[in-house]
Amino acid sequence: MIEPFRIDVPQADLDDLADRLSRTRWPDEIAGAGWDYGFPLGRLKELAEYWRTGYDWRAQEARLNRLPHFTTEIDGQNVHFVHVRSANPDALALILTHGWPGSFLEFLDVIEPLSRDFHLVIPSIPGYGFSGPTHERGWDVGRVARAWAELMRRLGYERYGAQGGDFGAGISLALGAVAPERVVGAHITYLPTRPDPDAGVELSATDEARLAKVRRLMADRPPYQSLQATTPQTIGYALTDSPVGQLVWIAERFAQWTDPRSKIGDDRLLTGVSLYWLTATAASSARLHRETPRRVAPCPVPVGVAVFAHDITQSVRPLAERLYDIRHWSEFERGGHFAAMEVPELLAEDVREFFLARVPSGAGGGGGV
Known part of the structure; x- marks a missing residue:
């Protein structure tokens, strides 16, 4: 059964939340440390104080409730989703999937154009x-991909496309x-390609530089990834009990993974953090890192x-093409890991170009909710 949902x-x-923020116990910081030891104390205090005294969840909640939200149970699990119907009844359906530390909020700015x-x-x-x-x-x-297939079946879509980044990329490929x-x-907007000395493909200087970056990441695994892939329950205690802990855990990712030119405002960042905090899903979201095998699907x-x-x-690209049937490849000088938030106009146009080429006009349709 599919039921309407309201936040x-x-x-x-x-x-x-406000009370906990007011009682935050702050660590010290070495003078002039900047980012050398982690997220800067001054910036975090600024964000936390705004979260406590200036940020308006109710205003964001009202904005989000203008979207059509639903829930259903699939494979014993509650599934929340937004379902926006095109004015064209024969339009193709797309299922858009976020990653970590994102949420459905990532796609707010591409809903209207798509x-x-x-x-x-x-x-x-x-x-x-x-x-x-x-x-x-x-x-x-x-x-998750099997749950998405069931969700689209329940909605009456016989043919559809899948789009995503981060874990959403892996889920979209698995859905295929x-x-x-x-x-x-x-x-997809995220497709790591590992070095493969036996690939037998010619690589450009740009390709080699990209692989060198991957090798550095593989040699020095990011701490957040190590923790969530090994002991998600342990880190979950800290993030679920401390709003500032949850805030910095996500804010650091946005600071490091976005294009410096991207303008993701504090309200947008805090809405995403609030969603994790208010639903107490730090540990359960982190478990996806542990559950998911690190192999090519x-x-x-x-x-x-x-x-x-x-x-x-x-x-x-030469390595990716050994693994997948790649029909479309775009490179953008702007944008980072959260492309739907950072450069929604570029992403929407690229998604439109790829999927409109996949299906003849009038081949979509379906969907009863």
């Missing part, structure tokens, strides 16, 4: 936000493998790749 956070939870040509289904990954927490082992990207007869293609459907200059890594 309505209890006032007691907002009061508790819904001109597509029906949009924007779910929250099980364990994240209003789809969380999860209550059992096994929610990896493959299981789960339902290849229904998925017309997968468009096969994907038989056409793939489109958008590469953004300031992402964590940039894909190497």
Whole structure:
């Protein structure tokens, strides 16, 4: 059963958040340290104080409630999603999937341009936000993809496209493998390509530089990734009990993974952090790092790749083409890991170009909610 959903956070939870923020116990900081030891104390205090005294969750909640939200149970798990129907009843449907530390909020700025040509289904990954927490082992990207296939079946979509970044990229590729007869293609904004000395392909100087960056990351695994991939429950205690801990855990990722020219305002950042905090999904969202195997998933459907200059890594096309049926490849000088938030106009146009080429006019349609 699919049911309408409305965001309505209890006032007691907002009061508790403000109280905890007012009682934050701050660490010291070495003078002039900047970013050398981690997130700067002055900037974090500024964000925390604004979260406590200036940020308005209720205003953001009202804005979000203008979207059509729904929930349903799939495979024993509550699944929240936004479903925006195009004015064109025969439009192709797209399912857009976020990653970590993101949420369905990532796609707010692409809803209007994409819904001109597509029906949009924007779910929250099980364990994240209003789809969380999860209550059992096994929610990896493959299981999420199977849940998405069931969700699209329930909505009546016989043919659709999949799009995502970060974990959403892996889920979109897995969905192509789960339902290849229904998925017309997968468009992704994150496709790590590992060095392969046996690949037997010619690489440019740019390709070699990208692989050198990957080697550095592999040699010095990011601390957040190590913790969430090994002991997500342990880090979950700290993040679920301390709003400032949850704030800096996410704010640091946005500071490091975005294009310095991107203008993601504090309100937008804090809405995402608030979603994690108010739903207490720090631990359950982190579990996806542990559950998901680090192997390449096969994907038989056409793939489109958008590469953004300031992402964590940039894909190497000759290596990617050995693994996937790549029909579309775009490179952008602007944008980082959160492309839908940073450069929504560029992403929307690239998504539109890829999917409109996949399906003849009038081949979409369906969807009853």
